[in-house]
Amino acid sequence: xxxxxxxxxxxxxxxxxxxxxxxxxxxxxxxxxxxxxxxxxxxxxxxxxxxxxxxxxxxxxxxxxxxxxxxxxxxxxxxxxxxxxxxxxxxxxxxxxxxxxxxxxxxxxxxxxxxxxxxxxxxxxxxxxxxxxxxxxxxxxxxxxxxxxxxxxxxxxxxxxxxxxxxxxxxxxxxxxxxxxxxxxxxxxxxxxxxxxxxxxxxxxxxxxxxxxxxxxxxxxxxxxxxxxxxxxxxxxxxxxxxxxxxxxxxxxxxxxxxxxxxxxxxxxxxxxxxxxxxxxxxxxxxxxxxxxxxxxxxxxxxxxxxxxxxxxxxxxxxxxxxxxxxxxxxxxxxxxxxxxxxxxxxxxxxxxxxxxxxxxxxxxxxxxxxxxxxxxxxxxxxxxxxxxxxxxxxxxxxxxxxxxxxxxxxxxxxxxxxxxxxxxxxxxxxxxxxxxxxxxxxxxxxxxxxxxxxxxxxxxxxxxxxxxxxxxxxxxxxxxxxx
Numbered sequence: 001x002x003x004x005x006x007x008x009x010x011x012x013x014x015x016x017x018x019x020x021x022x023x024x025x026x027x028x029x030x031x032x033x034x035x036x037x038x039x040x041x042x043x044x045x046x047x048x049x050x051x052x053x054x055x056x057x058x059x060x061x062x063x064x065x066x067x068x069x070x071x072x073x074x075x076x077x078x079x080x081x082x083x084x085x086x087x088x089x090x091x092x093x094x095x096x097x098x099x100x101x102x103x104x105x106x107x108x109x110x111x112x113x114x115x116x117x118x119x120x121x122x123x124x125x126x127x128x129x130x131x132x133x134x135x136x137x138x139x140x141x142x143x144x145x146x147x148x149x150x151x152x153x154x155x156x157x158x159x160x161x162x163x164x165x166x167x168x169x170x171x172x173x174x175x176x177x178x179x180x181x182x183x184x185x186x187x188x189x190x191x192x193x194x195x196x197x198x199x200x201x202x203x204x205x206x207x208x209x210x211x212x213x214x215x216x217x218x219x220x221x222x223x224x225x226x227x228x229x230x231x232x233x234x235x236x237x238x239x240x241x242x243x244x245x246x247x248x249x250x251x252x253x254x255x256x257x258x259x260x261x262x263x264x265x266x267x268x269x270x271x272x273x274x275x276x277x278x279x280x281x282x283x284x285x286x287x288x289x290x291x292x293x294x295x296x297x298x299x300x301x302x303x304x305x306x307x308x309x310x311x312x313x314x315x316x317x318x319x320x321x322x323x324x325x326x327x328x329x330x331x332x333x334x335x336x337x338x339x340x341x342x343x344x345x346x347x348x349x350x351x352x353x354x355x356x357x358x359x360x361x362x363x364x365x366x367x368x369x370x371x372x373x374x375x376x377x378x379x380x381x382x383x384x385x386x387x388x389x390x391x392x393x394x395x396x397x398x399x400x401x402x403x404x405x406x407x408x409x410x411x412x413x414x415x416x417x418x419x420x421x422x423x424x425x426x427x428x429x430x431x432x433x434x435x436x437x438x439x440x441x442x443x444x445x446x447x448x449x450x451x452x453x454x455x456x457x458x459x460x461x462x463x464x465x466x467x468x469x470x471x472x473x474x475x476x477x478x479x480x481x482x483x484x
Contacts, residue, residue, distance in 0.1 A: 005058035007072050007076065009055055011054060012053070012055030012057075013051065015080075016051030018047060019084070022044045025125040040125070042087070047087065050084070087100070088126065102457075107220060109351075110138050111431060111466075112215065112320075113463070114448065117226060119223060120225050122224075128211060131220075131222055134218035135214035137220070138217060138349035187255055191217060192217045198243075208225075216318065216320075218248070219245065219351075219434075238322055241309070245312050245313060246312060248316065248349050249317075250272070251345040254267055254273065269384065271383050272356050276344065276355050279315075279343055280312060280315045280316075280339065283335065284312065288308070296329065307332075314435060316340075317435040318436070319444075326440065326445060340433045342354065351434025351466050351467070353399065357399065360388055360393065360396045399469070399470060406470065420440065420441070423439070423441040426440065428459075431466065
């Protein structure tokens with residue numbers, strides 16, 4: 001156990017720091033007197049004292065992290081933090097541990113799937129806490145830790161590589177990881193404030209603007225209303241949200257460079273941005289035409305409005321809904337779920353395999369077709385004008401295979417447990433891709449409350465697997481990892 005003390009020490013610091021974030025909903029609960037103050041008191045004490053105890057037990061182990069320690073710490077953070085994040089839900093709402101863990105995991109992994117109903121009647125501070133979980137998870141608590149831990153004498157590069165989404169993890173925006181993390185969070189925070197102001201201007205109350213800005217920038221999709229964005233039925237509110245979902249669906253590193261250089265030129269050289277916007281907006285118009293053709297909405301502009309919001313929401317893995325698209329002709333919602341599997345950019349707060357991997361896989365298939373006709377020709381796979389190294393090609397192919405295997409395996413497990421195939425498959429797609437709502441029994445107008453405990457844990461595992469992009473979790477689960 002002693003070789004892992006440095007990991008335990010750092011996790012204790014992170015857990016104690018996480019406890020401090022509960023001060024925000026606690027203060028709001030105290031201010032509006034919504035009756036949830038005692039739940040935060042107890043949750044804070046349990047979380048903070050546990051973190052303090054872990055730090056104290058391993059306080060003398062101050063070695064820097066090795067690569068495997070970075071992987072272990074990331075998995076510990078994402079798998080154990082939901083235990084403590086769910087405490088206010090258990091103490092205030094009296095939900096089961098399984099449901100509380102699922103809800104907290106859904107928030108921290110920015111999935112947005114919920115087992116709660118009657119959201120309009122929940123204590124507002126509980127909804128604020130749910131929104132904060134999405135916002136904190138959006139850029140990653142580990143990235144925040146990279147900015148803080150160097151101040152404690154703890155290096156963070158291994159954690160940053162293990163946590164950063166996407167296949168190209170070695171590129172740096174600034175020479176030091178701490179500066180990179182601070183820059184990303186600064187941009188993330190500034191855009192969140194802009195989103196809050198914009199949503200309030202569009203017609204939301206200040207509370208709803210804050211809550212939904214957190215879940216928009218985190219692409220998490222939690223709402224304080226059962227009807228989600230159907231509660232407002234406002235084209236202006238939907239339009240503002242679409243803009244910020246599209247921003248959050250693109251690489252924050254590109255946004256960081258654009259802000260630092262005060263120019264949009266970085267987006268012109270981002271190979272993912274044009275594919276992301278092109279595929280998403282083409283799907284918006286295609287589905288609008290399809291809905292109009294199927295007479296789901298007789299007026300094309302109405303079809304375009306609902307297609308724009310809901311397609312962008314699902315493609316960016318946010319999970320908001322303005323209407324029950326479960327009632328649309330089945331092709332439309334299935335295409336939307338297909339988009340959520342790959343549309344968002346690496347380095348965004350979205351889920352799925354990421355657009356850059358989809359581009360690489362497509363170009364690899366095309367290269368094999370060319371090589372079949374010209375066996376001796378050399379056709380390098382290029383992204384953004386640069387050849388993709390063979391090790392990244394191999395990793396992307398392995399990731400694609402593992403991704404498909406888990407989709408099939410988890411779908412089979414859920415169907416074996418009693419779910420119909422459409423519910424099972426779309427629940428897996430929605431949770432592995434950190435999207436939220438699926439179809440049929442887990443559609444946008446329902447919740448995951450219909451699942452039994454076993455099915456809920458399967459979906460919780462799927463969310464963790466998707467958030468850590470499969471290999472980060474699988475590495476820790478291999479026997480070789482534990483052999484020193």
